[in-house]
Amino acid sequence: MNDTFVTQTKTLIDELKAVCASYGLGNDGNEFKIISQVFLYKFLNDKFAYEVKKLKPELATSDNWEADIAKMKDADYQLLQFQLGESTAFLKPHQLIGYLFNRQEEPDFAKRVDDTLIDIAVSNNDLFAVKTEDGQKIQLFERLTEYVSSKRDAFAKALFNKLTLFNFENIMGEGFDFFSTIFEYLIKDYNSDAGGKYAEYYTPHAVSKIIANILVPEPTSNVTIYDPSAGSGTLLMNLAHAIGPDKCTVYSQDISQKSSNLLRLNLVLNNLVHSIENVIQGNTMTDPYHKQNSKLRQFDYIVSNPPFKLDFSDDVDTLNKKENKARFFAGIPNVPKKKKESMAIYTLFLQHIIYSLKEGSGKAAIVVPTGFITAQSGIEKKIREKIVDSKMLAGVVSMPSNIFATTGTNVSIVFLDAANKGDVVLMDASNLGTTNKEGKNQKTLLSPKEEDTIISTFTNKEAIEDFSVVVNYESIKTKNYSLSAGQYFEVKIEYIDITAKEFESKMHDFENNLETLFDKSKLLEKEIVSNLKTLRYD
Template identity: 80%
Template sequence: MTTNNTLTFTTKTKELIDELKSVCASYGLGNDGNEFKIISQIFLYKFLNDRFAYEIKELKPELAEAEDWAEQLAQLPEEEYEVLRFQMKASTAFLKPHQLIGYLFQRQNEPDFAKLLDDTLMDIAVSNNELFAVKTEDGQKVPLFDRITEFVRSKRDGFAKALLNKLVIFNFENIMEEGFDFFSTIFEYLIKDYNSDSGGKYAEYYTPHAVSKIIANILVPEPVSNVTIYDPSAGSGTLLMNLAHAIGPDKCTVYSQDISQKSSNLLRLNLVLNQLVHSIENVIQGNTMTDPYHKKDGDLRKFDYIVSNPPFKLDFSDDVDTLNKKENKDRFFAGVPNVPKKKKESMAIYTLFLQHIMYSLNATGKAACVVPTGFITAQSGIEKKIRQKLVDHKMLAGVVSMPSNIFATTGTNVSIVFLDAANKEDVVLIDASNLGTTVKDGKNQKTLLSESEEDRIIETFTHKTEVEDFSVVVKYDDIKAKNYSFSAGQYFEIKIEYVDITVEEFDNKIQDFEKNLRTLFDEGKTLENEINENLKNLNFQNV
């Protein structure tokens, strides 16, 4: 597809999303807690419908020429129709003729149309449950769809009709072969009002594009295949999708866990859009710290690649006893943060995620974790113990300190710690804090990196290049000598600039210095005499 056509379809897709949001607003659901479920699920229904249509027409080209392809499809004998199920890609939802958008469109004026729409979505979810269901940590399955019209308290039929009428305007069939860049843009637009990086309890942090790109490209500098990738705090999957794109969706299997149901549902949508349906069975909704789900041979599963942008601070005081149990001692080798008497929400939960990542990495694995920049120089405590193990066990690839405000609305400066269990030699430390352009993002400031700046970070790290006041390449022993500091600035050379002068210029400068000194000495002597005279004039009566 040409660039102009791609831009046209991008614009039309965004318009569809805006139209669906407008319908929600018209029925009192604007900014409602359930709006994201309606938008994401009705959008997903549309996408699955059009992907099914696209593949059916690939299998039976005559349908593409039919005036009403859905009606002609419905005329097929049941046996022939079922054969199509086995001919289609395993990652495609299989729909019955009466579950297609066109069929529902024709029946929209019937009584209880809202119930018909909901029943259709639920039937699709049930019949495709094995492929699309997200699991919880206790084995329950979260179906693909909810009964979305039940979120409206009145005029449900009108709401259902309004949604459906938006779906027939636009056709996804022509963009099914578009790649990651297209669908990541659409997904980001789709969820822009539903993901927050403002913190709070179990906040869904949205990782900026620059951070995702830098992590993916540094972790995968050259082709790999048949690998596992994992995020223990996956959110909506931005880091995982960028990493999977760098590797190839058919060359990796995604594993994830996140405590948020909303995030897990959004991640499922992201996987569908990016040809990673085969990994949905590995999407787990649950608490990674207390109940890590992914296991193999009786222990936590070890992965080839791990990425994470965990919450930095969070009150997990209710879980401390569980985390301190004997079975967790190896995983949390550096310890579990103590519960403060005040400000429990300041507990540094990211240190648990980082320890979990280290434990979950296989013998040749690589990982990247976003941390507050304070972590890289902390002089004591859990943070220091983690850095010591990374150095002493030689599993550190490097650190990139990012510009301030790379995450809008969070005042915390961040760095990216790169792990490499096989790296026994040089470590790269980059100070990128002076890069980027500051822009307004609502009420907040945000720093944006240009593409050339992103590439500069990636190339410098990948090629282990030293650049004055930007990057250093150090040995593990160098890091030990600096009290295990991961800050590039502490390794930069302090340079003294020398200026060549003649003998005559040197003599003139010395003469000037001597003259100035004599003047200062004379002024000091005068001041000393004045003080002595004033002291002589003092007596008891004057005091």
């Protein structure tokens, strides 16, 4: 990964944030929209330039390539659209950054910028729009300068002055590691959803890497991958990277419009534009969108870091409808009387994932609270019985505490594999990692070596003392369907060879010690009785 480009890209993001702050938008809810969409416009502009120059090499050496393509005949320019392919937004000469930059002193520059962004969004709507569960399309861009209450022209100029300082054309060949680093940096100040629903926007790199590598130990192609609580798509991007962007199609759903926009940006950065049409903003539990032949679609791979607890009380009647009985086979979690927000919603996502997994071959990985793997009754127990009795469990990895800095809940990763009829791997990785301070929270970080140890141990089905066990389905049933590795570890008893004479001597010592302890106990008892009598008379 090119450190220079990383630094330059991060600097661009910081500069855009500084502009927003200087115009009163620092920590404002709209700052995220402006930063992410301006960044995306810059990336699409430079991606267009990169692809056009590959088609017409003479433009790469031109002093002003934008002026040169503006002189092209309309028919020739339109031909470019077909030659570019589906992953590149098609821009017209007057929509390019250079064209707008040269007109920033003209009246109503902010309006010109907003009009341009909307025109780009409309003309590329079929490729870049995110859909809602009822079929409406959410466009690529909004009228961004309208979020500033005054000095809109100056604000637009300030943004464009930053966009010309750095060129993405030089890093189009960089891979997933580069763009995942940039994406994490871009959203780090907006990685929360106060009052919203569904999962965190960003799943820790260690968790994403472990999941992707365990699910895809060897090459595969032409597969579907799905996340019913996608957030920003971190799990999906890592999984797609392990498979290959051109070898998989991404499907997702999340109730948050913010997270859907983040996922769209992530797909653009990672050469998965062909999957944007499958990004759905909507409630997966009440209105699952992805269907095939009028039934819920089944997927080759499913990943999810669902919300653990959330108030879904308004949806209980819908969830309990007859058409959902098969999907929610273990039942709907109770709504707590006092704290509705403590409803164990993750159990619904788990059941939905099991129902959406391709029969006989599907694989999945779900982040769950560790309490799930040992619960003795209720929905949790029924779900474990289902995956064990159906022989669709690959294993469980219990992670270190604070692997997520934003929650103190201990988590485990449940791996499903509809094809695994043999042994199951149960792993206790809770003692790995080092603890670091992240803001006000503690966070446990795994080293690359520790991540690789988890992956290789699981993949190779290795039994390592006090770390992992390999068990069969029948053994799990005898342990009341517990998926905790610790309950399967062997109890170690140490034996020491001694002679009969040594044995008699040790027993004699034990007897003497017991007699001494009994005598002390009697004296203590008499002292207590005496003190009680004295207190009573006093």
